[in-house]
Amino acid sequence: MTPIQMTFSTMFLLGLMGLTFHRTHLLSALLCLESMMLSLFLATSLWALQLSTINIATVPMLLLAFSACEASSGLALLVATARTHGSDHMQNLNLLQC
């Protein structure tokens, strides 16, 4: 595989591992989610550029728009967690009963 492909694949894998094997804070999980989105953006842009397919050219923009929405909803959840649990420590989130 080409160096570029290895780069964004590794970036995706590292982000996934950072999301799943985190330590304490919810914020770091969200940051890793964002890096996964970024790597996907890179991947689809390079796909459109290197293989010269016009059809795929709009996908990076759509992906960006949706990832912005999702990031904002993630931040809203973060704020809600901070409000109810006092911090964003992941181990407190088993106290989910509303």
Next chain:
Amino acid sequence: MPSLHIILTTSFIITLVILISPVFTSILYKSLNPIWHTHHIKTAVKMAFFTSLLPLFLHVHTGTELTITNLHWMNIMTFDINTSIKLDHLSITFVPIALYVTWAILEFASWYMKSDPNINQFFKFLLIFLIAMVTLVTANNMFQLFIGWEGVGIMSFLLIGWWWARADANTAALQAVLYNRVGDVGLIFALGWMATNLNSWEMQQMFITAKSLDMNAPVIGLILAATGKSAQFGLHPWLPSAMEGPTPVSALLHSSTMVVAGIFLLVRLMPLMQDNPFALTTCLILGALTTLFTTICALTQNDIKKIIAFSTSSQLGLMMVTIGLNQPYLAFLHICTHAFFKAMLFLCSRVIIHALKNEQDIRKMGGLHYLIPTTTSCLTIGSLALMGTPFLAGFFSKDAIIEALNNSYLNAWALALTLLATSLTAAYSLRMIFFVYMNFPRFPALSPINENIKSITNPLKRLAWGTILAGLLMTCAVLPPKPPMLSMPPYIKLTALVITILGLTIALELALFTNKQRPYMPKQYFYFSTMLGYYPTIMHRFFPYTFLKLSQTIASMTIDQTSLEKTGPKTITSLNLSLATTTSNIQKGMNKTFLSLFFTTLMIIILLNYY
């Protein structure tokens, strides 16, 4: 005579330039005299009138008709729109008459509106209205006609609401615009149909290509447009309400020029309609209904301006009947002669109202014949012309219409209604004359009765000359295109005269009852007439209330409650809340374990795929 068409073209273009120039000089030139502009505009209209007489005389002498196509304005694929002026018999005859009447009205208005601070703007509005009307009349294609049509509609709105601080005037102007708009829908529909089916908006092409098509749809649109603009039954209440405007506005717009625009449209596009019996029957019935209904309403009105307004409406119905009889030339003749005497009636009524310190109720007038003889003589001449007195202007058109009506094989009910309306015309005219200037005065003694002003008597005298001579001149000058029925039994020939005299005598008898004790008479018919047939009461209250209530129901119940609360955001909220509560009771919440398991499973599956 060589180069005849150049003389005609040039003189008409000069007429238009004389008319349009004051609009520009008002922007570019300021003078010390605050009302310089009114004299400027009046002189411009006078000069334009005399210049437009030259095409008229040329046309009468040689029968020249021509079309001037000026510039290619735009095109959409194969559809061209040009600016072209059609100078045929209709427009060459109508433009001098409109200019003559406007000249008289402007001279009158320079006295009447002298104390108005915005008099320059008033005259400018009247001039712009006149330009729009000339555009409408001389249009050779439907686009230009539509421009003139909308122009007269807008100027009518601005001029009726001239005293805009008065609530009645604002509602009347709004009524005029709304009712005209309903008619405009018909015109726009007809325009669109013609654009798509006949490929052109030029009248010549329309007339040729329409021979083989079924023209029911656009013709109904045109009749709807005429109903709106010319106040036929169904869209008529705006015309009596339009009397809220100043009298020059009523005299110019709502008697001579604007309201005949609808009839003029039908006369101009008559070749589309004359083979269509459905359209002709619609015109006939609509016109007959209009003329009788508005005549009944005019019988019991007490406001002198409203009587004249209803009289205009009934004459418009008569013109519509003429179109239904397939006699466009007679309708046009009636348009021209009607312009003279109706404008004169309005100006006379304004002098009378002003003389009695703005008293418009005819029950408080009387005995004016000795006090303002010129005005009342002109009122008499105008009313006699309206009734169709032999050899005044109204006779040549109205009697010809009644004769054509009696000799036709069409709907007898419509014809009977028109005859009844003719006799009632005489009745309300007599009522107006009787209350205004016969018997003894019923107004307070200290009234500023003065008609010794040149600006009043000269226009009235000019219009009176026009009323007396116009019918004769027009009939002698041009042969009618359709041969009239020339031989009929004497009782048919004298029908118009007999029923008019009958109406006059009955009305005189009834009017003389006013100071004698009379037996009890049923009130229902009186209420019908006074309340204008209950038409405004029903249409202006019931329908708006229904629509507003329906829209409130839709807006608040349907949109707010249904889509916001029951099916929209609030439902989502409540649904999600119940789901989340249930789910959170089951969940243990071991996030880290869940996420690690997710990663491990993902890796296992990916690696399994490779082996």
